[in-house]
């Protein structure tokens with residue numbers, strides 16, 4: 001069998017911002033290839049460019065130099081609309097602030113990515129139910145997000161991010177707003193689900209517990225992306 005196509009490929013990617021008359025390079029010649037089934041952690045001090053990197057991978061922003069490929073498609077060659085579709089269909093997001101839609105029930109929130117990608121058929125309700133059971137919220141399908149605890153909301157966000165079986169999951173400090181024990185539960189689910197679905201997960205975190213269970217540990221240091229030795 002030929003080797004599977006990488007999920008993400010960054011080739012010599014740099015990103016600069018104008019700062020008054022000067023130009024500041026936030027990312028310098030970043031090269032990295034991410035594959036299906038990898039559970040990857042991204043570390044870096046505040047301001048080191050972690051969100052910038054996620055924005056480049058998701059096509060929200062474009063690099064100043066270099067190329068970004070997601071699922072083999074080079075983002076700079078796509079129109080903004082095509083990038084939006086790619087993001088919607090091929091990427092799941094989890095944010096620190098959960099970002100659930102308050103006017104939709106738990107079930108409707110998880111159904112949304114399936115609806116947006118035209119995959120809300122007879123099977124989608126089963127998929128949502130099954131995900132809800134997996135994250136331990138099978139009895140909260142009809143609740144609205146503001147009735148749930150922070151940990152429960154983040155479990156819904158995990159289910160939503162994976163509902164449309166995206167090959168790539170991007171998470172920006174998904175446990176930042178949770179206490180340690182709740183954060184651990186959410187990470188268990190996140191890891192279990194991404195492994196089960198053979199997705200590639202790239203997770204920004206400061207959580208040492210997450211670093212210990214990652215397949216790969218990446219770190220942004222003065223604009224360079226460095227790969228550290230992951231657990232043995």
Ligand SMILES: Nc1ncnc2c1ncn2[C@@H]1O[C@H](COP(=O)(O)OP(=O)(O)OP(=O)(O)O)[C@@H](O)[C@H]1O
Nearest residue numbers: 017018026044045046047048049050051052053220
């Ligand atoms: N649109 C922008 N215009 C100008 N500068 C920007 C822009 N976006 C980010 N930056 C700068 O790029 C640097 C990296 O920002 P980024 O948000 O990627 O860091 P981060 O590692 O995610 O930080 P944190 O952990 O605090 O969220 C910062 O110095 C920020 O001020």
